[in-house]
Amino acid sequence: MVDLLTRPDQRGVHVYSAGDSRLGGRDRTRATEAAAEFLAALGVPLDGEHTERTAERMTDAYLEMLTPRDTELTTFPNSGGNRELVIERQIRFTSLCAHHMLPFIGVAHVGYIPGERLLGLSKIARLVELFSRRPQVQEDLVAGIAGWLDDNLATPGVGVVASAVHLCMTERGARAHGTTTVTSAYRGTLLEDRTVRGEFLALAGTISAEWSL
């Protein structure tokens, strides 16, 4: 699998462009034809005023959900020598369940202990988007974000917690309305030291009832 992000340039900026997509080639025309065929096979008529462009819209909707915005992830030297947790809370994300290609939608809390470098705060939210817009399981989403921070910031510790509603759980199959899925990933001291992890979770706050679709 191709690495999602390039190595940093001399300014410490990691550049991501949709052109680097790890998902490989995209063929919008082919996808639209396939969507039309798929909908026809499901018995959905496509000749109405509102449906004549539905296959095309469906394709564009999926392409958008599978494509993060171009992003620069800027890091700075930690010249102040800060060593306390930095947490960005309630970062909204939309991803696609790898099993059903239905959205799962939620929020993530992301924290790290600064090491040699600091990451711009907005970049934490951008990082969540970068890792969200792909088909996956929620466990891999939090692991990907934690792994990137661990690899690229040389941080002593990272914590990522996400809570999401999976439409494949709530609207079909189990039809378990109201359920949320919580996943977490820890690296470094947050993995090894329960006290630090407890501080992260206390500062991040309870995640369960803080948001709704």
Ligand SMILES: Nc1nc2c(ncn2[C@@H]2O[C@H](COP(=O)(O)OP(=O)(O)OP(=O)(O)O)[C@@H](O)[C@H]2O)c(=O)[nH]1
């Ligand atoms: N671990 C994990 N499982 C997921 C995630 N998203 C969806 N799933 C589960 O993937 C499983 C796929 O199970 P299958 O039995 O192959 O599919 P299915 O027949 O559609 O299953 P049901 O959803 O129970 O109807 C289901 O239990 C889903 O709830 C995720 O992010 N992480």
Ligand SMILES: [Zn+2]
């Ligand atoms: Zn699913």
